[in-house]
Amino acid sequence: MSRQLLAMALAPLLGLFILGIGNGFLATLITLRLDAAGESAVVIGWVSSAYFIGLALGAMLNDRLLLRIGHIRAYGSFASLVAVTVLLQGLVDHPWAWFALRLIGGWATVGVYLVIESWLLTAGDQKVRGRLLAMYMISLYAAGVLGQLLLGVTEAMGGAASFMVIGMLASLSVLPMAMIPRVSPLIEKAEPLNPLRLITLTPTGVMGSFGSGLLVAAIYTLLPLYLQRIGLPVDRIGQMMAVVVLGAMLLQYPVGRWSDRHDRQIVLIGIGAFCVLVSAAILWLPLNLWLLAALLFLLGGGVFSLYPVAVGHAADRAPAGALVRMSQGLLLINAIGSTVSPPLISPMMTVLGDAGLFWALGALGGILVAFFVWRRSVRPAPVPVAPFSPSTPMSSAGAELAVTDELMQGAAEHEHIEDLSSAVPEIDVAEPLVGPPPPDEAHIAYYADEEAGQVASDPLPSRS
Template sequence: MLQVLGSAWALLLGMYLLMIGNGLQGTLLGLRGEIEAFSTLEISVVMSAYFVGFLFASRLAPLLIRRVGHVRVFSALGSGISAILILYPVLPEPWVWALARVAIGFCYCGVYITAESWLNDAASNANRGKALSLYMAVQMGGIVTAQWLISLNDVSGFVVFIIPSILVSLSFAPALLSATQTTPQFAATKALRMRRLLEASPLACAGMFLLGSVFAAQFGMSAVYGTRAGLSEAQITLMVSLTYVAALVAQYPIGWLSDRMDRRVLILGLSALGGGIALAALLVPGQLWLILVAAAVVGGTSNPLYALLIAYANDYLEREEMAAASGGLLFINGLGAVAGPLIVGQVMEAAGAQGFWAIIATVMLMLAAYAAWRMRAAPDKPIVDGKTAYAPIPAAASPVAASSERTPA
């Protein structure tokens, strides 16, 4: 771990600052949208727009990198992020914010792809898994720091938007100075037919789509829920922070279990646990302790499920198909993420704040039910070339990170 930190500290510091900016804009826009009197539908469209940009970038950013290089792409996209963060309070219109979220989603995904390819180049086969774990910890740390910064500032002013813009601008220096004189080669994942992916693991495909909705609700609609439920800004930021802290803490014990038991049982158990606690928060509204526990448990189950489903799919693929499969699964997850805020927004519009927990409970319990059905439908499906190792892939990962650690368990 120290070797990885020594060789990639500048890049990791840059990513930490970038993730503070991303964590700030995710929660902040929900809070500020309420102040600007945006409707629930308008806020949900704004939140969905980020994932539309993410989907476009997963396809187009590799083309840009191959055309003009890592340094130029990183600089251009990072500058775009910094500018957009200041644009939000200047033009508080739903359609402007939606377009800005498409653009900033594109920029963040492109930055992830660029930085992760540098990180892969800096790591060796022996320490790539540790590098990915450290990268995930840095991402989560940046998002949690962002929640703390929100609690210290007035979300109705400009300062809270200027801070992430400054931090994102500062992130360029360490990240770009960490680039070697020889720019790493970027190998885009090859296409894999969706039919082949569905045949290999229907459970992984369905699970990734459903989880996309859960992640989008957590990332985009938590602040809206908290405001509608009567929580203070400090309580909302604590709720969001617990989601990500629990995700970080739970990855490693769940990964250890994943490599030692039937992954479908673990998928079923985690989905049922997350869905069950969300159902409890739905049925017993207004209890702050239950809201915080539910946020932590849902975060601590859904994020490891993301990596678990990728590992499970790889158990049934040839080794040369794994990188492309990771990219395909992330694309499916992105489709679910685009739909998630729109569905949550509609339900909250009709049923009130508790619609937030209703959607999370429904989606996670659907995943648990489908996992149980797949265990009965295909009880003895053979694993190809041995069980693959669980890798702690962050939910915001690009295809580069998702395909970087695909080794036998």
């Protein structure tokens, strides 16, 4: 990866990291504040769901602003809107006002993700997309870990201090984008890409994004419940969740580098199979605390690597000018998967017990593997073309360069014929057999004078 490309990717990644620190604990903060205010679980659930509704709406609409004003100004607009909604939550504590603000905040947050993903996909080619997206996910998850640690510090300040800190971080995230030289990637003429065409263009990318939403949302929402029910205290649950995010962060780059060097369909099959194996190990192995932490570390690395590899696979097949719309569509599909995941998976924990979570994760991983293998058989990876060889030259200069074995053999045969020509007696031909007689000196002089404009009045001399 070149230094120029790294410099171009540094600003959006740094901006995402700063904004992600605040977003990393905002959802937890809102839940704690509503619960402390005596609100019911239904109200807390609706306020939390408003964020995902905003994500879905933004994924459908935000590309228009990005394509109209460019990456840098679009990022500034979305990040500023995030800051405003968070600061307003510190001023107004009514739950239904928070519902509206969380919806707008989700709409703006997915706009930030769209800007950064399309920036990285447009800036890099197929050989480095996996590593760029891995760096994107590393920045996001590292910010989430730091944000969770910052939650206790800001809550100790009391009042609206936590919301003020989040708002300030969102505002500060604009600085790296605004202060860099104007090296943002060019936006080509946008090509329409409706959901049906996206599914037709890259079924593997769509399924990978949807499956990633299902798996990641299940880990974020249901894994803490599983850990609580097996008897872990609250502080230990936080540590286990940090281990999951740490695995996601540390394994992103190796998986991204693997996907850059091999067919991404194979990488997706490997990730799905890996998730199945880790889920089975958690179900069947006798676990102690350290072994559980190691398996959760690996599970986080596998599950959270699925989305960037799926996006990279889709980008490899997207037509020119469609990367922004493609990223938008995959974000929408991922948000839909995240929204429907808890209602789909939580019943399995009721029917099969607490371990039903890992039965569900293993089943989802198996479904993804089966789908990816089927797509691989239907549409295998393109076979690399043969090495370049010179073809028939289109100019006289090219003939001197296109030297092949056939030409060498022909030249040798021609040289052999010339050697034999000395034995053939010469034939003296007085007049050419075909064609007009050669011009004499008088005709040559006449045409030269005519071209110079000095033709004499005497008629053209006749041939003798």
